[in-house]
Amino acid sequence: MAGVNRVAVLGATGCVGRQVCAAFTRNGDHVLAVAREYADHVAAYDFRSIDLGAEPPERIAGTFADERVDVVVNATGGWGTTEHEMRYAHVQLVERLVEAMALVPSRPRLVHVGTIHEYGPVIDGTLIDENTEPAPETLYARTKLAGSEAVLRAARADQVNGVVLRSVNMCGPHPPGPSFLGFLRSRLREAATDRSTVELTIAPAKRDYVDVRDVAEAVALAARAPVAGQVINIGSAEATEMRDLVTRFVTAAGFPPDRVRFLDNPVLSKGGDWTRADIRLAGKLLNWHPRISLPDSLRATWESEST
DSSP: OSSSEEEEEETTTTTHHHHHHHHHTTTOOOEEESSSSSOGTTTSSSEEEETTTSOOOOHHHHHHHHTTOSSEEOOOOOOOOHHHHHHHIIIIIIHHHHHHHHOTOOEEEEEEEEEGGGGOOOOOOOOOOOOOOOOSSSHHHHHHHHHHHHHHHHHHHHHSSEEEEEOOOSSSSSSSSTTHHHHHHHHHHHHHHHHHHHHEEEEHHHHHHEEHHHHHHHHHHHHHOOOOOHHHHEESSEEEEEHHHHHHHHHHOOGGGGGEEEEOOOOOOSOBBBBBBOOOHHHHOOOOOOOSHHHHHHHHHHOOOOO
16 A cells, blocks of 8 residues: 555544654654544544444444545544443444445454453453453453454454454553543642642552553554455553552652552452563564653653643
8 A cells, every 4th residue: 555545543642642643743744633523633644423322333434435545543432431431432433434334345454452451351460462362351441352352353354454453551641630641640730739648559460561652663563564354463562560650650740659559459340461472473574663761751741741
């Protein structure tokens, strides 16, 4: 898929979507930003307001055809707490998108952003590769897996030209407010103002974190890669202890470490206690490797505004 592409980025106003828009723009592609509501940071792109979970597939397909879209990126997602919210954001929306894509005569490329948590909990020390059998236990992970599987089924049946990227937890600019780093950033800023102590309950976990800008570059590469019906893991291939992640973030923020106190309370997690992605397939198929270090990424997380 050489030359300039017309790329529809779904979820363009979110943390991942805005970086995906920027990555394609750097490549010289034309970006169509798609989201339910407009945001100022997509002003540089053509914008379409579409509720993908509610629109008929025929209307979505018509939009893609009218805009002569070559690539569709699904960077949507939700931080809901109920099964209805999760299924709407991660399953119903994706199923409608897949149905719509199959109706577009030009067969645009589909890159779907999934999550490493679709694999479910694994034994500590495991290097999670694409052959790991998914067995998610949380509502978030189960619904994300259902959406990814909808894309994979359609791609393997040659109904769409699609690929799934399973990303580890992300850090970097404009973190979602409900995310762990988004919450921590807000809490540290409040405490910096009122000079209070920050009390945190941290999971006894080690997790792989990658910068959202590196994920966006992987998406841009996947849009042109000659591979379909494939899962590709995206991560740093390193597992960072969550307390260490917090300590590094506090350092990046310039916040006094003696005003952070860790509490020993239970934690409700959306994923497993161990994640470390095997990213060799991404290197082989996409020629992709993470480039932004964790300290630099955490500094950008602190300095930017939330999505």
